[in-house]
Amino acid sequence: MVYRIKDIQEQLSVVAEDMEKYVRKNKIKVSKDGNISAKAYQAIFDFYSIESAKIDNKSVYVLNGHKIEVKQKPFYESENGTVSLFQDDAINFLKNLPSASVDLIVTDPAYSGMNQRLKLGRGKIIGTYADAGKKGAKWFEEFRDSEENYKTLLQECYRVLRNNRHIYIMFDSYSLLSLAPIVRDVFEVKNVLCWDKVNIGLGHYFRRRHEFILFASKGKRHLNSKNIPDVWKIKRVVHSKYPTQKPTEVFELMMKGSADKDFVVCDPFLGSGSAAIAAIKSSCKFLGCDIADNALTFSKERVKQFLETKTDMYQKSSLLGDDEAMTKLFLNGKFK
């Protein structure tokens, strides 16, 4: 991957002369083409992200209980201050977080590529997007996953993640083929995990029963357990109130592998809030964001009720498949 000063200038709107002064002052080596090392790129990126956060006039919000300043007011903050949900575009939301402020990212983006590639036969396989994202709409807005936009998203994920931490990104097969190389440019990819949904779904050829999850790291970190297989047998959510609601167990497994108590877990594509429920169950703190009104309404109600009653209004029972490894991990799982 090529690291260019010009990219930081454009992304963070830094004046070229300011950047030149910074580079000279810090004796950063720049090639004739304006390229710098990955380490220098991250250092400059971090410096200017924090600088731009200071300049910006948005209200500063401090998440109770742990020291994270988010330059936005949350849509919802739990009374105990451990869960905060924001309504924003994912990239914008991440840009408002300070560098190295999050311990684990688990996310399931709304890729735009999948629907385009599924224009087969009589039309799109997963329904109409006409009212996507609007109140009462059946479907949600897509994240524009052009190479450039996706790279920006990943670079922001990298910046906000602490060093020696993990990230899990969910993919359908189509998006994995086109976007996984970009993940490898930014993070160290360690595994391609397979979520086996047990029950068969739609499909024009072989019918889909799985999704992929890329497991990657920033720096070095072991998993909490060496007993977790790379195929996760967990049933899909049927008759969900929110499209593509994922079982909480999928996110719980990510946390079993990679979270300690009180870790700050972040999901910038929150949807119905399954990752938030998994974070509460795993004794973690949670920062979530979604662009859509209904995602925030759903997840706020769901989190509130779960914190008050310990019942999950959108996933009433366990969705673990009939699999010995999974059962062991959830019932007897001592991970340390």
Ligand SMILES: C[S@@+](CC[C@H](N)C(=O)[O-])C[C@H]1O[C@@H](n2cnc3c(N)ncnc32)[C@H](O)[C@@H]1O
């Ligand atoms: C696949 S769903 C997430 C489902 C979630 N994991 C769950 O279990 O309910 C993707 C979400 O991304 C949201 N989204 C789409 N574009 C976005 C953007 N630019 N920024 C933030 N969220 C976005 C959609 O509104 C949708 O809720």
